[in-house]
Amino acid sequence: MYKDLNTTLDDYCKKIEDHLLSFTADKPALRSIVYEAMEYSLMAGGKRLRPVLMLEFCRMCGGDPDKYLDLACTIEMIHTFSLIHDDLPCMDDDDFRRGKPSCHKAFPESIALLAGDALNTLPFEVISENALNGVIDPRTAVMLVSVLSKAVGCEGMIGGQVIDLMSEGKDISVEDLNELQSHKTGALIEAACVMGVILAGKYNMIAHAAAYASALGRAFQIVDDILDVTSTFEELGKPIGSDVQQHKCTYVSALGLDRAYIEAQKLTSEALSILDSFEDNGFLQELTSKLLNRRS
Amino acid sequence: MYKDLNTTLDDYCKKIEDHLLSFTADKPALRSIVYEAMEYSLMAGGKRLRPVLMLEFCRMCGGDPDKYLDLACTIEMIHTFSLIHDDLPCMDDDDFRRGKPSCHKAFPESIALLAGDALNTLPFEVISENALNGVIDPRTAVMLVSVLSKAVGCEGMIGGQVIDLMSEGKDISVEDLNELQSHKTGALIEAACVMGVILAGKYNMIAHAAAYASALGRAFQIVDDILDVTSTFEELGKPIGSDVQQHKCTYVSALGLDRAYIEAQKLTSEALSILDSFEDNGFLQELTSKLLNRRS
Numbered sequence: 001m002y003k004d005l006n007t008t009l010d011d012y013c014k015k016i017e018d019h020l021l022s023f024t025a026d027k028p029a030l031r032s033i034v035y036e037a038m039e040y041s042l043m044a045g046g047k048r049l050r051p052v053l054m055l056e057f058c059r060m061c062g063g064d065p066d067k068y069l070d071l072a073c074t075i076e077m078i079h080t081f082s083l084i085h086d087d088l089p090c091m092d093d094d095d096f097r098r099g100k101p102s103c104h105k106a107f108p109e110s111i112a113l114l115a116g117d118a119l120n121t122l123p124f125e126v127i128s129e130n131a132l133n134g135v136i137d138p139r140t141a142v143m144l145v146s147v148l149s150k151a152v153g154c155e156g157m158i159g160g161q162v163i164d165l166m167s168e169g170k171d172i173s174v175e176d177l178n179e180l181q182s183h184k185t186g187a188l189i190e191a192a193c194v195m196g197v198i199l200a201g202k203y204n205m206i207a208h209a210a211a212y213a214s215a216l217g218r219a220f221q222i223v224d225d226i227l228d229v230t231s232t233f234e235e236l237g238k239p240i241g242s243d244v245q246q247h248k249c250t251y252v253s254a255l256g257l258d259r260a261y262i263e264a265q266k267l268t269s270e271a272l273s274i275l276d277s278f279e280d281n282g283f284l285q286e287l288t289s290k291l292l293n294r295r296s
Numbered sequence: 297m298y299k300d301l302n303t304t305l306d307d308y309c310k311k312i313e314d315h316l317l318s319f320t321a322d323k324p325a326l327r328s329i330v331y332e333a334m335e336y337s338l339m340a341g342g343k344r345l346r347p348v349l350m351l352e353f354c355r356m357c358g359g360d361p362d363k364y365l366d367l368a369c370t371i372e373m374i375h376t377f378s379l380i381h382d383d384l385p386c387m388d389d390d391d392f393r394r395g396k397p398s399c400h401k402a403f404p405e406s407i408a409l410l411a412g413d414a415l416n417t418l419p420f421e422v423i424s425e426n427a428l429n430g431v432i433d434p435r436t437a438v439m440l441v442s443v444l445s446k447a448v449g450c451e452g453m454i455g456g457q458v459i460d461l462m463s464e465g466k467d468i469s470v471e472d473l474n475e476l477q478s479h480k481t482g483a484l485i486e487a488a489c490v491m492g493v494i495l496a497g498k499y500n501m502i503a504h505a506a507a508y509a510s511a512l513g514r515a516f517q518i519v520d521d522i523l524d525v526t527s528t529f530e531e532l533g534k535p536i537g538s539d540v541q542q543h544k545c546t547y548v549s550a551l552g553l554d555r556a557y558i559e560a561q562k563l564t565s566e567a568l569s570i571l572d573s574f575e576d577n578g579f580l581q582e583l584t585s586k587l588l589n590r591r592s
Contacts, residue, residue, distance in 0.1 A: 030475065031458040034450055085413060089386075090405035109386035110461050113409075114454050117381060120413060121449045124420045128442035138434035145441055146424035153417045154330055158410050162327040165406050179326065 160184025
């Protein structure tokens with residue numbers, strides 16, 4: 001079934017984006033603007049890494065990913081909610097996201113806030129609907145709600161955003177940086193992989209999926225931090241040194257560029273070796289390596 | 297068991313507030329501030345009307361409310377999240393809530409935003425935990441997640457907030473005002489009553505609980521609108537006329553003060569007569585009447 005990385009990735013992305021669009025297709029009168037804002041941010045690009053991971057873990061564990069496209073969208077909704085709220089003036093105050101005006105620039109700030117709120121709630125509606133419709137059984141739904149809500153809340157992504165805010169302008173240790181990253185970006189990547197395994201009902205593989213996600217999540221964040229620095233330097237036409245210092249606490253500011261890259265390589269190898277526990281893992285092997293060497 | 301209104305209400309409120317406190321008792325390092333902000337707003341007073349309704353509908357339908365105090369807190373978490381986000385500068389920009397600094401005045405605005413987000417997610421964690429622990433069965437959990445998430449999202453409370461924002465400065469019809477109110481405040485009150493019935497497993501009473509909630513929710517909102525006007529006039533020492541006009545669209549601006557009060561009385565009678573379908577309804581009969589004649 002697996003041909004090559006890009007064909008498989010494009011195929012997944014097309015299915016995911018078609019399904020994402022279906023959630024905002026009806027735009028009821030008087031409140032249509034919030035559906036437009038949700039759709040604007042849901043469709044503003046992105047790698048769709050999290051839903052792809054969910055579907056692929058489901059497939060590797062013997063499940064049929066095509067049955068669970070709605071459920072794969074739940075993790076992208078949460079990711080999108082976090083981006084909308086992160087960009088707000090009281091947070092990072094970013095006017096642009098992926099080269100387009102951020103949600104609160106394309107819509108009133110109040111509507112962006114509420115679109116984010118709605119995308120925080122909608123996943124739980126989708127999971128429960130899929131149980132009421134018989135796509136998944138109630139026990140599976142409860143596990144999905146548990147994993148997803150923990151990954152979002154104060155012990156997950158939101159907690160990570162708080163640690164990030166509280167660390168601003170401070171030098172923090174690599175341990176605290178790991179704590180920050182494992183909450184802010186790691187928790188949702190882990191939830192994606194674990195939810196895929198749960199959908200396939202192969203509970204003995206949950207710990208392996210979580211371990212893979214933990215290594216991948218950290219490698220992904222380190223590469224993000226490296227790209228932030230190198231693209232800035234490339235834009236400025238300056239040489240890239242390993243002694244780069246930034247105001248933000250990142251793996252590059254904590255480890256330096258060279259050690260950060262070595263750490264990302266080490267974590268990628270670790271993720272790849274954990275993948276060996278899964279059958280038919282060719283696509284994810286290739287995707288994992290590609291994420292290490294990505295340029296954006 | 298039912299002695300008098302205030303004793304029963306105080307007893308419920310004490311239990312609810314004790315349980316609300318338990319969710320923020322642990323405040324992990326590096327991110328304790330978000331737990332403090334959640335606790336600040338959860339404990340900032342309020343009538344606890346929604347959890348009381350959930351527990352009382354559960355009890356009237358033969359369930360044991362003391363088993364479900366955690367679950368009753370979920371509806372208060374959602375209510376509190378909505379108040380925190382409503383008060384933010386990009387929404388109503390209110391510096392005070394119930395006479396105390398609003399969350400974003402007592403904490404940084406970013407933390408208030410994230411505390412609201414966390415209180416939007418936490419209810420789903422609580423419901424799934426109660427299923428994993430065996431307090432409720434998975435099917436009940438799915439129903440609760442479904443009812444609650446729909447009441448919160450674009451078809452519920454958040455949708456109502458959007459209609460409210462879009463109606464600002466406009467004259468809207470009583471029909472549109474009903475649409476606004478049934479989403480913005482009605483949906484969560486209905487969810488509270490319906491969730492109580494679901495907890496007791498008496499599904500044939502769901503429609504009655506929803507009809508009661510619909511009448512109560514509208515009466516409650518009309519009385520709110522009346523109190524907004526009359527308290528303002530009392531403060532100013534001016535006579536209260538029935539021709540009061542405000543900039544905000546309210547039942548008073550749409551109907552005038554006298555007709556608004558008559559409408560609230562009519563809806564209260566309707567709610568009281570629906571309550572007759574429930575056994576042992578003394579407490580809720582009295583509470584419903586009291587809400588019509590409240591002074592704050």
